[in-house]
Amino acid sequence: xxxxxxxxxxxxxxxxxxxxxxxxxxxxxxxxxxxxxxxxxxxxxxxxxxxxxxxxxxxxxxxxxxxxxxxxxxxxxxxxxxxxxxxxxxxxxxxxxxxxxxxxxxxxxxxxxxxxxxxxxxxxxxxxxxxxxxxxxxxxxxxxxxxxxxxxxxxxxxxxxxxxxxxxxxxxxxxxxxxxxxxxxxxxxxxxxxxxxxxxxxxxxxxxxxxxxxxxxxxxxxxxxxxxxxxxxxxxxxxxxxxxxxxxxxxxxxxxxxxxxxxxxxxxxxxxxxxxxxxxxxx
Amino acid sequence: xxxxxxxxxxxxxxxxxxxxxxxxxxxxxxxxxxxxxxxxxxxxxxxxxxxxxxxxxxxxxxxxxxxxxxxxxxxxxxxxxxxxxxxxxxxxxxxxxxxxxxxxxxxxxxxxxxxxxxxxxxxxxxxxxxxxxxxxxxxxxxxxxxxxxxxxxxxxxxxxxxxxxxxxxxxxxxxxxxxxxxxxxxxxxxxxxxxxxxxxxxxxxxxxxxxxxxxxxxxxxxxxxxxxxxxxxxxxxxxxxxxxxxxxxxxxxxxxxxxxxxxxxxxxxxxxxxxxxxxxxxxxxxxxxxxxxxxxxxxxxxxxxxxxxxxxxxxxxxxxxxxxxxxxxxxxxxxxxxxxxxxxxxxxxxxxxxx
Numbered sequence: 001x002x003x004x005x006x007x008x009x010x011x012x013x014x015x016x017x018x019x020x021x022x023x024x025x026x027x028x029x030x031x032x033x034x035x036x037x038x039x040x041x042x043x044x045x046x047x048x049x050x051x052x053x054x055x056x057x058x059x060x061x062x063x064x065x066x067x068x069x070x071x072x073x074x075x076x077x078x079x080x081x082x083x084x085x086x087x088x089x090x091x092x093x094x095x096x097x098x099x100x101x102x103x104x105x106x107x108x109x110x111x112x113x114x115x116x117x118x119x120x121x122x123x124x125x126x127x128x129x130x131x132x133x134x135x136x137x138x139x140x141x142x143x144x145x146x147x148x149x150x151x152x153x154x155x156x157x158x159x160x161x162x163x164x165x166x167x168x169x170x171x172x173x174x175x176x177x178x179x180x181x182x183x184x185x186x187x188x189x190x191x192x193x194x195x196x197x198x199x200x201x202x203x204x205x206x207x208x209x210x211x212x213x214x215x216x217x218x219x220x221x222x223x224x225x226x227x228x229x230x231x232x233x234x235x236x237x238x239x240x241x242x243x244x245x246x247x248x249x250x251x252x253x254x255x256x257x258x259x260x261x262x263x264x265x266x267x268x269x270x271x272x273x274x275x276x277x278x279x280x281x282x283x
Numbered sequence: 284x285x286x287x288x289x290x291x292x293x294x295x296x297x298x299x300x301x302x303x304x305x306x307x308x309x310x311x312x313x314x315x316x317x318x319x320x321x322x323x324x325x326x327x328x329x330x331x332x333x334x335x336x337x338x339x340x341x342x343x344x345x346x347x348x349x350x351x352x353x354x355x356x357x358x359x360x361x362x363x364x365x366x367x368x369x370x371x372x373x374x375x376x377x378x379x380x381x382x383x384x385x386x387x388x389x390x391x392x393x394x395x396x397x398x399x400x401x402x403x404x405x406x407x408x409x410x411x412x413x414x415x416x417x418x419x420x421x422x423x424x425x426x427x428x429x430x431x432x433x434x435x436x437x438x439x440x441x442x443x444x445x446x447x448x449x450x451x452x453x454x455x456x457x458x459x460x461x462x463x464x465x466x467x468x469x470x471x472x473x474x475x476x477x478x479x480x481x482x483x484x485x486x487x488x489x490x491x492x493x494x495x496x497x498x499x500x501x502x503x504x505x506x507x508x509x510x511x512x513x514x515x516x517x518x519x520x521x522x523x524x525x526x527x528x529x530x531x532x533x534x535x536x537x538x539x540x541x542x543x544x545x546x547x548x549x550x551x552x553x554x555x556x557x558x559x560x561x562x563x564x565x566x567x568x569x570x571x572x573x574x575x576x577x578x579x580x581x582x583x584x585x586x587x588x589x590x591x592x593x594x595x596x597x598x599x600x601x602x603x604x605x606x607x608x609x610x611x612x613x614x615x616x617x618x619x620x621x622x623x624x625x626x627x628x629x630x631x632x633x634x635x636x637x638x
Contacts, residue, residue, distance in 0.1 A: 174368035177335055182382035182429070183356035192385075196372040 033258075036251030045247075058252040067249055069239050072227050077257075080214055080231040083145055087152040088210035091160050092202060094153065099164035100190055104176055114165060117158035125155050126218060133222050147223040148231070152216060156209040163208075167201035168194070203268045211261050232257055284469055285346035285359075285436040286311045287332065292341035294327055294493075301327055302493045304341070309471065309486075314463050316472045318480040319490035319516070326441055328490070329473045333362050333439050345436055361430035362439040366446060367422045369414040369429075376401075376410035379428045400431040403462070420451045427459070431466070438463075440472040444479065456482060477517050481505070489513050511633035514562050514626055520590060522562045523600040526630065531555035537627075543575050543596035546622040551636045559636060562626035565590070568602040574619030579610045593618065 004012075037058050039051040046052075060066070065073045102110035132151050133142075141147040171194070179189045195202070217233045224230045232253070239250045287309040294302040302324045309315045317325040330336040332343055334355035343350055350358050361382075369378050377384075379400055380393040388396075401407045404424045414422055423443060430438055443459070444452045460483050463470055474480055480487050481501045489496040489504065489512075496516075497509040508514035514522045527539040531550035537559070539545045545561055568574075577593040577600070584590075584607075591602045591610055595618065602618055610616065627636040 172366065172368065174364045174366055175370065178362070178364060178368035178370075178429075179381075180335065181333060181355050181360070181362045182433075183385045188385055192381075193370060 030258075033251045033255050036248050037255045039248055041246070041248050058248050059256075061249060062252050062256060067246060069235070069242075069246065070249065070253070072235065073232070073253070075228055076230060076232040076235040079145065079229060080233070080257075081260075083149050083152065083220075083231060084210045084214040086149045087156060087213035088206045090149065090153045091156045091209035092206045094157050095160035095164050095205060096195070096198070096202065098157075098161045099168050100194055102161075103165050103168040104171075104189070104194065105186060114162070117161050120158045129218055129222055132219065136223055142223060143225055143229060145224065145229060148216070148220055149213070151219045151223060152209070152213040155219075156212050160205045160209060163205050164198065164201055168198060171197055207264060207268055210264065214261060284311050284467065286313075287437060287469060287471065288342075288344045289328070289332070290342045290344075292328070292331065292338055292343060294324070294331060294336065294339045300339075300493065302331075302339075305490075305493075305495050307488055307495065307498065309469060312467045312469055314460070314470045314472065314483060314485045315488060316474060316480040316484035316486075317488045317490060318474055318477055319496075321475055322492075323490040324493040325473045325475075325488075325490045329362075329439055329441055329471060332437070332471060333360060334358050358437075359435050360437040360439055361433045361435040362441065363423075363426045363430050363443045365442040367414070367426045369422060369425055371414055374411050374413055375406060375417070375425050375428075378414065378425055379406075379410075379432045382429070382433045396432045396434075397428075400428040403431060403465070404428050419447050420455060423447065423455060424458075427462070431462075436469065438468050438470040440470065442474055443472075444474070445476070452479075459483065478519060481517065487517075489516060491516075507635070507638075508562075508626060509635050511560060511562070511628040514628065514635075518564055520565050520601050520603065522564050522626070524628075525561045525563075525595065525598055525600070527559065527561060529554040529557045529559050529627065529636075537561045537625075539575070540596035540598045545575060545620060545625075547625055547627070548622040549637065551627065554636065558630045560628040560630055560633070561620075562628060563600075563620040564624065565601045565603040567621045567624040568604075568618045569621065570604075570608065570616060571619035572617060574617035577616055577618045579612050579614040579616060581612060582610050 035049075035051065038054045038056065039046070040053060040055055040057065043051055043053070062070055062073060065071055098113065101107045102113060132154075136142050136147040136151070141150070175193060175197070176189060179193045184192065215233070216231070217237065220231045220234045221237065224234065227235070236250060236253055236257070239245050287307075289305055289307040289309075292302060292305045293300065305324075305328060307315070317328060319325050327336060331338050332345075334350065334353065338351050345358055345360065370381065373381065376397050380397045383393040383396055397410065398407075401410055404427060406421070406424055406428055409417060409421060409425075414425065417425065423446075426443070440459070444455050447455060456479060459472075463483075472479075472483065481504075484501055486498065487501055487504055488498050491512050497504060497513045499507075501517075504513055504517045508517060508522075511524065515524070525537075525539045525543075525545065527537055527543075527545070529547070529550050530536045530538055531553075532555050535547050535550050537545040537547045539561060545563075547561075551557075575595050577595045579591060579593050580599065581592040582589060583592070588603050588605050589607065589610075591604065591608075593600055593602060593616070600618075625637070628634065629636055
């Protein structure tokens with residue numbers, strides 16, 4: 001075996017020097033959360049790196065809704081899921097059609113739409129919260145989960161259009177022409193050629209929109225107020241309303257809430273790599 | 284199978300006109316090659332036949348049907364693209380059967396159509412592979428298979444061989460020609476490679492700057508180029524051009540650069556003293572005592588022939604000999620153009636002057 005050169009060792013060392021602090025920096029809060037979730041209530045703040053008596057009791061309390069703040073845990077988790085999935089689906093639908101029309105069908109005003117989409121990001125989403133609240137109010141949607149879904153779709157769509165447009169610009173135009181020569185209508189072109197080739201980008205954008213809605217707090221807090229209609233992050237926020245917040249339960253719920261995004265990320269990770277169009281055209 | 288007629292077709296992109304009135308008649312079953320340098324409008328013309336570009340004015344008909352306003356799928360034509368344009372997410376079989384599937388053909392019909400095309404092209408063992416698992420030549424063959432499956436009235440080829448390496452290109456050239464002889468489907472083939480045009484075509488259409496320079500059989504174009512452009516474009520190495528004056532009084536001849544005397548069989552009527560361009564192909568020189576004096580500059584043997592670059596009257600020319608002369612740079616030789624194979628062109632318009 002050849003020994004690595006001094007230069008390679010140096011590069012490796014530098015990477016480790018950056019990597020290890022970043023890893024600790026990222027993992028510390030997560031570990032803290034984990035620590036809380038396996039600690040009994042009285043030792044949660046003991047400051048130890050590992051509890052004396054680790055327990056899964058907190059998980060039992062959360063999953064069985066055995067605390068006042070957690071009385072709607074499963075319903076709120078369901079609300080989160082419903083709104084996140086709906087946001088993902090609607091965003092994908094709108095953004096894919098828009099990207100297809102602008103990038104492949106080359107509709108007039110395509111550039112204008114793209115620029116307007118970019119323009120929406122000049123204003124931070126937090127500034128739009130109050131206008132959004134007023135708008136939803138005037139449509140009578142406040143307290144309806146549609147309000148949050150629509151708001152999240154509004155926020156996620158412009159970026160999604162950009163990503164999908166860029167990605168569909170990469171598809172060779174000859175593929176469209178070949179399909180047109182083969183007799184494909186625009187809809188057949190869309191479903192049989194465009195969508196399969198866009199799959200990696202669609203997964204990436206769908207995941208983005210879904211997680212954006214899943215993690216949303218501000219809009220969920222503003223637009224929804226009934227305990228039975230809010231999402232879990234808002235439910236978690238309510239924990240802090242009392243003087244003696246049950247921190248160990250808050251952290252346990254947070255940990256459970258963080259699991260689906262991690263699972264989604266690992267499931268779809270392999271779809272997010274490109275290379276699906278290999279062999280289509282000679283480049 | 285069908286004939287194709289292109290009548291006074293023009294194309295503009297905005298204010299820029301790229302095709303200025305083109306007329307081409309293509310007979311049923313004919314193999315026609317559109318050839319010209321890049322930007323001459325040949326691909327645009329092909330795409331107008333395909334229906335991928337609108338026709339600004341004029342008329343294109345396939346069979347006896349004017350297709351100007353018909354979408355591509357109603358024109359009953361198939362096209363093979365330069366970069367193959369295979370659907371990467373479909374197998375070879377699915378790629379070839381895609382048009383039949385879109386048409387809603389029953390599965391047995393699709394399978395038999397694909398099988399037939401695969402047999403013709405020798406793609407049988409590859410039907411379940413994906414395009415990324417094929418070599419360049421195989422991909423190009425799949426692209427052709429996709430066209431064959433449809434059994435169209437007309438095949439359109441848009442520079443199908445330019446992405447292949449030189450050896451494969453020659454092999455595929457023969458394969459396409461053979462295929463045409465078997466299927467006898469009317470074919471319009473675009474290329475910038477004059478060798479491809481010469482070897483494959485029944486009829487060549489030479490285009491330049493959006494107009495047709497000449498239409499004819501390969502040997503017509505080689506023997507009687509209508510103008511200096513065609514003369515220079517067809518043939519490799521290109522024809523030599525020497526500027527000078529026609530001598531028609533007394534002994535007929537041509538006075539080349541710096542007074543070099545060049546032979547001419549017959550002068551066009553009333554052409555004495557007329558400034559003209561003398562064209563002679565490299566392969567039409569011989570070594571002869573009454574030839575023009577030339578100084579050898581570079582000698583390039585290729586084995587089958589030898590290309591000799593030399594100066595006549597200060598102008599560089601190239602001559603090709605099949606016999607093996609022992610020339611060295613700096614040698615003085617006498618090169619004689621074959622007077623029966625000389626081309627004369629008008630100096631200003633480039634039009635052919637002699638018969």
